[in-house]
Amino acid sequence: MTDLLEGKTAIVTGAAHGVGRAAARRLARAGARVVASDRDHDALARTVAQIVEDGGQAVAFACDMRGALSASNLIASTLDAYGRLDILVNAARSVVPGTFPDGDDGALQDAFDANVRSAYVMSRAAARRMIAQAEADPQEGRGRCAGAIVNISSIAAQRTIPELLHYSVSCAALDQMTRAMAVALAPHRIRVNAVALGSVMTASLRDALRERAELREELVRVTPLGRIAEPDEAAEAVLYLASERSSFVTGQVLSVDGGRTVLDPLSAPAH
Numbered sequence: 447m448t449d450l451l452e453g454k455t456a457i458v459t460g461a462a463h464g465v466g467r468a469a470a471r472r473l474a475r476a477g478a479r480v481v482a483s484d485r486d487h488d489a490l491a492r493t494v495a496q497i498v499e500d501g502g503q504a505v506a507f508a509c510d511m512r513g514a515l516s517a518s519n520l521i522a523s524t525l526d527a528y529g530r531l532d533i534l535v536n537a538a539r540s541v542v543p544g545t546f547p548d549g550d551d552g553a554l555q556d557a558f559d560a561n562v563r564s565a566y567v568m569s570r571a572a573a574r575r576m577i578a579q580a581e582a583d584p585q586e587g588r589g590r591c592a593g594a595i596v597n598i599s600s601i602a603a604q605r606t607i608p609e610l611l612h613y614s615v616s617c618a619a620l621d622q623m624t625r626a627m628a629v630a631l632a633p634h635r636i637r638v639n640a641v642a643l644g645s646v647m648t649a650s651l652r653d654a655l656r657e658r659a660e661l662r663e664e665l666v667r668v669t670p671l672g673r674i675a676e677p678d679e680a681a682e683a684v685l686y687l688a689s690e691r692s693s694f695v696t697g698q699v700l701s702v703d704g705g706r707t708v709l710d711p712l713s714a715p716a717h
Contacts, residue, residue, distance in 0.1 A: 451688070456470075461480075465681065468680065470493055475502060481504070482507070486508075491506055511568060516567075531593070535598070537598040538560070538565075565597055573593070594688045599642045599699060601644050601706060604642070628698075632696060641699075643702055644701065645704070651674070675704060
């Protein structure tokens with residue numbers, strides 16, 4: 447345990463699995479009081495139990511972030527539990543496959559609802575609370591930051607993966623929304639950034655590896671660091687962007703990808 451986030455309260459959506467779970471546990475180890483949210487009740491309870499076993503503070507709020515009232519209810523529950531909100535991590539997301547021109551229009555809408563709209567609605571509710579806290583507390587008004595929002599995105603926003611058209615487009619929208627929100631909230635001293643994931647061993651990737659045995663070798667080949675990351679490694683980036691260590695960082699999309707986005711996988715032509 448550290449005191450980097452001592453006295454701070456953080457909401458982490460998508461906290462039942464993968465990067466969301468790792469982020470919730472990492473923020474708690476840094477001293478934050480965590481409100482963990484997800485629609486998977488049982489797995490969410492395990493996340494909270496792990497945090498408490500590690501000596502941290504956490505409560506669970508089970509909901510589907512695509513629901514119209516989920517954001518306001520989650521904020522209200524956070525205030526009931528801890529009295530304030532300082533950090534929001536939008537880690538709830540869905541890898542929705544889809545191709546063009548044969549893709550399903552409904553799948554595109556599903557991708558936007560899961561990866562863009564939910565983050566937008568949740569960020570708006572959180573930002574309003576953070577602004578109100580700063581205005582109500584003169585002491586807080588003199589600090590560097592009044593709040594931090596971290597969105598979990600993907601390098602799929604920058605790479606063309608034909609089988610993931612819907613997911614890629616929704617992540618590109620999330621990245622742009624991150625930048626726009628950062629500018630809009632800067633006068634209120636609320637920072638907004640994103641973590642773009644490369645190959646991280648999440649449940650969805652593990653499922654994909656089971657279906658395609660050769661995929662692991664492909665991913666390792668196109669990643670300069672030559673391996674697949676663990677969720678805890680992505681959680682360290684979340685901690686950095688959520689803490690005062692990044693107090694002058696906003697509107698950025700930080701790639702945690704082992705160098706994958708800087709590599710052209712083609713071999714040099716023979717002469």
